[in-house]
Amino acid sequence: MFWFEQGLCFLPAFLVVWSSSTFIVSYLIAICRHDVDVIFPYISDTGAEPPESCIFGLMTFISACAGVSTIYARYKFVEKLGQETGVARTCLNRTGLVLGMLSCLSMCIVATFQETTLIIVHDAGALLFFSSGVLYIILQSVISYQTYPFGSSSCLCRVRSGIAILAALAFFPTAICAYFVKQSKLHRDTDDKDYPFHLASAVCEWIVAFSFICFFYTYIDDFKLFTLRVKTELKESS
Template identity: 55%
Template sequence: MFWYQQGLCILPVSLIVFSSATFIINYIIAVWRHDVDVILPYISDTAVSPPESCLFGLMTFISACAGVSTMYAMYKYMAKLGEDTGTISTCCNKSAFGLGLISCLGMCIVATFQETAVASVHLIGALLFFICGVFYIGAETYLSYRSSPYGTSLFICHTRLAISVIASVFFIPTVVCKFLEKDPFLQKTSAACEWIVAFSFISFFYTYIHDFKRFTLKVRTVCGTET
């Protein structure tokens, strides 16, 4: 059995592959078609014109579905650890999952409403994605420490903490410089920070592979009986 066939590894692996491909492939196409600058365009700018916009929308939706599936599996895993060890707060676990769902919704909004078409809705989607995404990985990092050593190793916990700090730190200039983007330098700074935050999220889910090797989920069907 290959490592990616163990447990539910296929979920975070699919999320990582599709998310990375969404950003990289659209960037390559947009640069090849001369739709964006080669150096540090905004992620959304790589998906303004077709065919990039069509591909970006499709791949982002697939990534969002993979994200929801991965987050749900982690939620159930933490819930089980909470039942067995009593170290996981049910409220915190549910809150983390809820933040993850909102972040995935923000991804879909960003992909559906292009910045050049409906700028205000696009901005709302981007804020939902980044803000809830930052809080989600922060909450999952906290839960990781709470579940250690039953859930994961301290090394993975420390790695998740480092990624969470990077995402949080670089999110601030992403937003601040965005609203001051009349200055070309600030615009490039905002775009660079946006790319760093996006790939911080992807790196965070890479750490899930270690956990997802250890468990599986089963579906139980219950049929009601007539009275």
């Protein structure tokens, strides 16, 4: 049996590979077409103009679907651990599920409403995506410590906590510096007064985004431990 055939580990593995490809492919296409600057554009800038906007939107939607599946599977895994060992709190697990689903929904909003069309909706979706995503991985780090040693190893718990702290620290300059960026053009001039804020915000945005990817990568070993099955029940006709 290959490693990706064990349990449900193919879910987070696919999510990590596909999400990374989404960011990288749209960035490379935008660079080749000279639609954005080479040095740290916003992630959404790389998917603002066609044809990369079409590719970015499609790949982001698939990432969101993979994210929903992975987050739900994680929820059921923690729920099962809680039932058998009593180590996980149901309220935290459900809150994590809601935050994760909200993050996936807002990801679709960001990809659908480009900043060059409806910037208010785009920015609101981006803020919701990053804030709910950061809260989700923080909560999952707490849950990992609660379920130890039944769920994850102590080393993995520390890794998740480190990733969550990094994402949280990078989120604040992302949002704060973005507030001071007054221009929404795709090509930036280093002489612009708000360029330092743009650069700081963009760098931190990429850090937060890849923190999410790294966090889901830590799910792979956990997902080898369980499977999910759909049970069909037919109701008797009266």
